[in-house]
Amino acid sequence: MSEKPKSIEFQDVSKRFGDNPVLKNISIDFHQGDVVVICGPSGSGKSTLLRTITRLETIDSGRILIEGREPGHSAQDVNAMRQRVGFVFQSFNLFPHLSVMDNICLAPRQLLKLSDTEARERAMALLTRVGLASKADASPSQLSGGQQQRVAIARTLAMQPPIILFDEPTSALDPEMVGEVLAVIRQLAGEGMTMLCVTHEMGFAREVADRIVFMADGEIIEDASPEQFFTATRSARARAFLAEVRHA
């Protein structure tokens, strides 16, 4: 694992919301091509950890390096960084006033200056990959939750980011739709992108992740291979969490 270049590095990162510390001196490296599942009880700071990477949340101290360097603070630097670090939200956040096709084409057209035809071709290829080619002209409101999340993933992929972050991508879905979204993510996992995924889907974690990070109270409690994590869980917190998730 350590031969691969570092994709994201947290160096002593802390953040608090008011009096409440949500990240406590986090230091951890994620390597290129790693598929990492981040789990933990709610309020453990895992979503915040993900959101600090693309600066959807600010940090109070420490540094976060992306591809070996700390992105600058100018608007251009932040926008350029965000083009390389895709983000998939729990609530999909498709743009309801645009068709599925235009949702996907917006950023490539605006930022990569793709022509209309190029952007549409790229979008069509991605829609085919997530199994929704027939929905290109639909409005997001006509899609099920699972379909919306698959479009959201396609929209993120359209910028071809080397890093992609998933923030509880299946938590807002009806149970019968979780599978189709996980299938898309599973397929992406083999393609060499660095993927960080906050999720409670432990079966998926076991099968897909190279590495599992368990957080509680703003700290990283465990950082292990799935094999180790599920068979030789060391901390009491993680054991309690696993017992709870399994019974859910």
Add this chain to the structure above:
Amino acid sequence: MWEILETYWVQLLIGYYPDGPLGGLAMTLILASVGLVLALPAGLTVCLGLISPWRPLARAVELFVFYMRSVPLIVHLLWIYFLLPLVIKGAPLWLVVLVVITLFNGAYMSQTIRAGIEALPKGQYEAARSLGLSHGRALRHVILPQALRNMLPSIVSQFVLLIKETALGSVIGLHEMTLEFMGLNDTLGDKAIPIFTLLGIAYFALCYPLTLLGRYVERRFAAPARSARATTAEASAGQA
């Protein structure tokens, strides 16, 4: 009432034009339509200032809006009436009124648009920014189209207010419709009731269709599923 209309309709319609300045209903219509055209861009501009990530600008614009909203329209009018000729030599009265109603309605409309923006889920802006879009592009392509659409009924009712506000031009001697009717009242002496009834009917005829439009827009946009489909249909028709 009919005799008054039959005798004076030209004056009520266009003032003393072409021998004197244009006035009457024509002036009111010009003020209202140019005001309508300018108010929305003004409101947008002020709103962009209000939500600017650059704090000093946002604060300054906030102060401007607060001032505009805290002072009676007629005071703004008097102030600009004396100020504008210092800036633009020989500024005509209609320009004074236009500047005032544009700034005033711009300030109010900026609040409406901001409310529309704030009513959108935070995730919309975050998703746009996460794709790498700048603040400006996120506003233009994602936030404003939705916010303006949701706020359309409020914007239309603001337009109705704007039309009525042009009547204040009479205070500084602009011969728009109200002053024309007041002049006629002075000329005829004993016909106040029919004259001002006519004036009321004239404003009603201008504003009521807009009020109806506002109601229609509200109903149409209250059904999001249907309008979403309509938009998709328009979009695909546009691409074909």
